[in-house]
Amino acid sequence: MRLSEETKVILLSYIMALARMKERAKRIAQRLRDVDEVLIVSHIDADGITSASIAYEALRRMGKEVEVEFVKQLEKKNIDDIDEEGYDLIWFTDLGSGQLTHLKGLNCVITDHHEPQGKAGEPPVEDRGNILSYSRQKISELNPHRHGIDGATELSGAGTTYLVAGELGDNSDLSKLAVIGAVGDLQASKKGRLIGKNRDILEEGVTGGYVKKKTDALLYGLESRPLPKVLEYASDPILPGLTGDENACINFLVDLDIPLKEDGEWRKWYQLSSDEKRKIMSSLAKKLLERGYSPRYVDELVGEVYSFPDEEVGSMLHEAKEFSTLLNSCGRYKKGEIGLNICIGNREEYLEEAKKMLKGHQQVLVDCMNYVESEGIIEKDYLQYFHGGDEVPDTVLGTVTGMILGSGDVDRSRPMIAFTVSEDRDGIKVSSRGTKRLVRNGLDLSKVMSRCSKELDGEGGGHDIAAGAFIPEGKEDEFLDKAEHMIKEQLEGR
Numbered sequence: 379m380r381l382s383e384e385t386k387v388i389l390l391s392y393i394m395a396l397a398r399m400k401e402r403a404k405r406i407a408q409r410l411r412d413v414d415e416v417l418i419v420s421h422i423d424a425d426g427i428t429s430a431s432i433a434y435e436a437l438r439r440m441g442k443e444v445e446v447e448f449v450k451q452l453e454k455k456n457i458d459d460i461d462e463e464g465y466d467l468i469w470f471t472d473l474g475s476g477q478l479t480h481l482k483g484l485n486c487v488i489t490d491h492h493e494p495q496g497k498a499g500e501p502p503v504e505d506r507g508n509i510l511s512y513s514r515q516k517i518s519e520l521n522p523h524r525h526g527i528d529g530a531t532e533l534s535g536a537g538t539t540y541l542v543a544g545e546l547g548d549n550s551d552l553s554k555l556a557v558i559g560a561v562g563d564l565q566a567s568k569k570g571r572l573i574g575k576n577r578d579i580l581e582e583g584v585t586g587g588y589v590k591k592k593t594d595a596l597l598y599g600l601e602s603r604p605l606p607k608v609l610e611y612a613s614d615p616i617l618p619g620l621t622g623d624e625n626a627c628i629n630f631l632v633d634l635d636i637p638l639k640e641d642g643e644w645r646k647w648y649q650l651s652s653d654e655k656r657k658i659m660s661s662l663a664k665k666l667l668e669r670g671y672s673p674r675y676v677d678e679l680v681g682e683v684y685s686f687p688d689e690e691v692g693s694m695l696h697e698a699k700e701f702s703t704l705l706n707s708c709g710r711y712k713k714g715e716i717g718l719n720i721c722i723g724n725r726e727e728y729l730e731e732a733k734k735m736l737k738g739h740q741q742v743l744v745d746c747m748n749y750v751e752s753e754g755i756i757e758k759d760y761l762q763y764f765h766g767g768d769e770v771p772d773t774v775l776g777t778v779t780g781m782i783l784g785s786g787d788v789d790r791s792r793p794m795i796a797f798t799v800s801e802d803r804d805g806i807k808v809s810s811r812g813t814k815r816l817v818r819n820g821l822d823l824s825k826v827m828s829r830c831s832k833e834l835d836g837e838g839g840g841h842d843i844a845a846g847a848f849i850p851e852g853k854e855d856e857f858l859d860k861a862e863h864m865i866k867e868q869l870e871g872r
């Protein structure tokens with residue numbers, strides 16, 4: 379095979395990017411090796427919890443003293459508090475790149491994949507010398523965006539952290555956690571596949587026997603949910619005529635002669651024979667095609683599913699999507715340390731508590747969806763939005779926003795923006811979600827959230843497809859005007 383010149387250039391620059399990232403990971407590893415006590419500060423979601431767990435395990439295996447702190451956002455205030463505690467070194471995971479100015483003067487390393495401060499292509503801070511008066515900083519940063527690798531789809535926070543763990547010792551078993559982090563951050567492509575650098579890490583896990591990949595239904599709850607509930611709660615993709623309708627789901631399965639129970643217990647998806655699975659999937663496909671859904675939509679019902687041989691089959695921890703969902707609910711209840719314990723193998727009471735939080739969380743989501751449905755979504759020319767008032771907790775605002783945009787009941791040609799009153803700060807939390815198609819057409823919500831909030835004395839950031847902000851109360855309308863203007867420019871400016 380002969381490669382075109384263009385392909386060669388792309389390949390070469392990718393290889394060089396990976397080499398530069400490895401260099402940087404080595405440097406960070408060296409700084410970690412040189413100290414005795416490390417404080418890990420991480421984002422409190424599935425990717426952040428797995429990031430912290432990878433960092434914690436890697437350091438603990440070297441005999442270091444390690445503490446972990448989880449935060450929802452890295453604010454100036456958290457950083458001032460941290461500074462005073464006087465650790466040898468702080469390791470920020472799954473955050474930090476967007477808050478570099480706050481970190482001035484701090485002895486720290488960062489493994490993050492969020493949009494970094496400054497231009498993405500700019501070299502990491504410590505390479506900039508005297509530019510921008512960063513010279514006296516002691517910050518070492520590893521972030522795929524700095525090397526032309528997309529942190530929204532090709533490498534998660536956990537994956538970025540794993541690259542450093544790989545330089546600290548033989549930590550290839552932690553690839554499992556990196557896979558959970560990437561899946562939890564929704565980095566898998568439509569067919570469930572992890573791509574880019576995430577995929578290299580996945581393959582390392584498969585080779586080591588820590589991760590298994592197989593082709594299966596891309597539905598949630600394959601191991602832990604009663605069979606009809608897998609269909610009833612399907613939200614991405616929606617199963618028309620089944621999602622949200624318990625009776626319809628049961629009838630659908632009964633019509634196909636699928637036994638629902640075994641020894642008085644609900645059967646689970648993973649217990650089905652491949653014949654039974656095939657029957658369900660082809661019948662689902664037929665249903666969707668009849669209703670005018672595209673073959674591409676139907677095709678996306680099946681894809682790559684990741685599981686972990688060292689976990690008990692049929693437990694929530696056996697499959698990546700369920701594992702990450704459990705961690706996310708720990709995060710929402712501000713119990714990052716419970717998630718961390720589960721990740722590093724401490725189960726029993728930790729697992730019980732996490733499951734309780736998940737159950738509570740699912741009820742909260744149902745209540746929120748009902749609330750937004752009753753209040754309605756307001757459409758503007760270039761965006762649509764809703765206000766959660768006091769009813770939608772800020773901890774689930776992003777999830778609810780994403781669920782509503784994905785629900786099939788709303789227009790998907792405009793991004794969704796949502797507001798709610800913040801629980802622990804004076805002000806309004808903003809969430810935004812787009813679609814892959816919108817991003818392809820130029821949408822970048824990270825820029826929208828950060829610029830529009832800044833102009834109103836707030837702050838924000840995130841990813842092109844999903845981002846958040848915080849603004850003063852009463853500024854919602856102003857924010858919407860600014861956001862609409864900017865989204866219009868992004869979508870029409872090309």
Ligand SMILES: [Mn+2]
Binds near residue numbers: 491536
């Ligand atoms: Mn992340």
